[in-house]
Amino acid sequence: MKLWYSDSSPYARKVRSVMYYHQLQNQIELLQATSGMDKHSPHNQDNPLGRLPALQMENGEWLYNSSLIAEYLDHLGSQPSLYGSGEQRWQILRLHYLADGVLENELSTIPEKRLRPHSEWWLERHQQIFQRTEQSLIAIQQSIDLFGEALNIGTLNAVCAIDFLLFRKDWTYATNHSTMASLKSWVEKMNARYACLNETYPK
Structure with missing residues (x-):
């Protein structure tokens, strides 16, 4: 999997925090975007919304919304769910x-x-x-x-x-x-x- 992110984005931080919580960092390649507003930034090539974060799953499909990505990673993880019951x-x-x-x-x-x-x-x-x-x-x-x-x-x-x-x-x-x-x-x-x-x- 690949995750496009920015160090300063609170949405990307949410996703990365879930990733670290579930110890998934060895399964995800982190790709840092230097500017979310740069139309030439590589994260915009396969990301129609141009937003960060964006996760490319193992099947090649992309997830674009931080809340969706966080829930997907929580689903993959082996630690207790962050979403409660x-x-x-x-x-x-x-x-x-x-x-x-x-x-x-x-x-x-x-x-x-x-x-x-x-x-x-x-x-x-x-x-x-x-x-x-x-x-x-x-x-x-x-x-x-x-x-x-x-x-x-x-x-x-x-x-x-x-x-x-x-x-x-x-x-x-x-x-x-x-x-x-x-x-x-x-x-x-x-x-x-x-x-x-x-x-x-x-x-």
Whole structure:
């Protein structure tokens, strides 16, 4: 199998963390893309969406979405599933997709902040995203209280999302959020406790 990824992508980190958790790294060739926006980058040749991560399975077919790739790797792995079972499964998935939603909102504004002059920013939209992230982080804090420092696809993805907000704090203004100090303390404990998170810390 082959995995196209970026060190700074929180979506790719989720997938790589699942890979390390299930000790699948010897079965997957890691191919790092230097720029997801470069149309000439090799990852775009067989990847119609041009998004990272993208996994080529052993049969040659591609999986494009990070949540789909993570679940596929969890299916292949021999460790206990990260997705839980019974009623808890829905709590885990709720947290997982809440974290995904935060990333989708924040990443929708970052290219504009990076590439356009401040005078051309859609400031009303940026403020709306900040407020949505504020409310979402409060909900994430409430959700992780159910799990503590247990590792599942929800807590794993929450770590990826929070670390990304802090990694890109110049564009996300992460430290201005009311719950960030508490969440930062939690992710530091998770990163120290689980090798699969420590190995994939954003660069």
